[in-house]
Amino acid sequence: MRFSLTRITLYGVLATILFLLPVFVKSVYVMHIINMSLIYIIVVSGLNIIMGYCGQFALAHSAFYGVGAYTSAILSTRFGISFWICLPAAVIASCIAGFLTSLPCLKVKGHYLAMVSLGLGIVIHEAMVNLENLTNGAAGIINIPPPFLFGVSLDTDHRYYPIILVFTILSILFVKSLLRFKVGRAFIAIRESYTAAEAMGINHRFFKVQGFVLSASYAGLAGSLYVHLVKFVSPDSFGLGELITEFAMLIVGGVGTLGGPVLGAIILSFAYEYLRALHSLQMITYGVMILLFVLFMPRGLVTIKDWVFALRKGAHSASSG
């Protein structure tokens, strides 16, 4: 990493713009979509760790998201515990769920892994519906308190935004640094070839468990941020539809890239909301959009960057030549 002056200025300006966004965005609706996009960046970055970097079909991610959300919701409504304690508790609970899920997943590969993780996700989802004493069943939990910071209630999208933004930035930076250490490199080695990774002395079981736990911790963090934003939680938010959304965001943005989850989460969150104008055609258009992305831009939106570079290079060589 080069710490050039231009680079620092660039990041400084970017951060300032990001943190001042609520000043420019007046609409509560738009602010809510922005907050949801940020939460999805965290969720999808987590999915990217296990699916993009580690190359495992882990289809229980929406269930981990739900575990985080419910942990935070139950602790804050039943016991009146502060958001700042609920949040780490939610992360830990999701980590435990991720750890337990990873154990049977070590035995199977490919489509079989997809089936096992999907099945375990369904088991967790069914527990949310049926553990009525704890989760209030299908009706869900209402009146979840907003977070407080220095005595100020962060009860609007505008006020809550900076907190979510900080966690989102930290999440992205964490993935970025992960790739520079042994863990991240081991993940990629396992994705590229099991056999080669093992031959290099990488204990793929150990790292796969780590991958599951790490990705689940992201889902837990996002789940906690989510329930304190919408102040309501029900099992409907963590079903198959949710899993498809997260999955689609990852693919549309770009699997196994740092920027992919960011682009995918923002584009699909806004697309989903603004396609509502099409009424009954909303979901069809959404589906067609995902399908077209998969077929014509399988490496995701991040590849646009390469096009821009290629264009600039082309223009440069044309002018110099």
Next chain:
Amino acid sequence: MDINLITQIISGGLGIGIIYSLVGMGYSMIYRSMGLVNFAHGSIFMIGAYFGLVFYVRLEFPFPLALLLGALLTAAVGFFLERVLRPISRIETLYMLIGTLALGIILENLALIIWGAEAWSFPPPLGEKPISYGVFMIEPQTILILVISPLLMVLIQVFMQKSLTGKAMRAAAQDRETAGAMGISLNKMNALTLAIGSGLAAVAGILAAPIFLVSTGMGWSVAIKGFAAAILGGFGNPIGAVVGGMIFGILEALSAFFISSTYKYSISFIITIVLLMFKPTGIFGEPLIEKF
């Protein structure tokens, strides 16, 4: 314990299980033929059920005719879907999954526009009164499922083994390049496989319609359980999918009765997963050598 009740539970579970088998068979046939894991298969099941509903309830055709027309029409849908699925089948599994899921969303919402959001009831063609025979007690709809489905499975098996087209389809699935060199059109064979798989799913949908109610969302749970059936039997093995589906259905019925009806899916999934721990590539699956 009442023996009547037990036979009723097991036969009911077997009936539902065969529905999963028919769907799972489609998964495995399509996977073997074009290497495609088709998560849109549940939506095809749903469309089949709607076609059956249109012919049987709205147009008041006799049930056998409605079943046949529904299956043929859905098979035609499957045949033309090959054109959409062809490019999806050539990309990596990860993209394939999301591509077929997106197709499933598209089909589901098309159905929503055509047939509306309400759930339709489908009157059972043989009535609702359970038939008792000595100590056996069985629902008439279950009898219908248990008679038609095995017949259909045998028919498909004979077609695949004996007919020239069936042989060509198997050849194309086994070795694409050689089959292609022998003048077999791979795309046509894939389209035929998709048509047969879709027809099977439609029969499953129409037979299950009196049990489930017909709605646009009915496909997803069957899509997952049919996939579970195909995986449990060994992915890519249609006979394995039949066995896997029956096991899954019976497990579901037994756990609903003996353990807890609210956790019946969890229990059947957990048992399936435990079975996979002992046989990680399914009951009839060959060991995986490919790199994932």
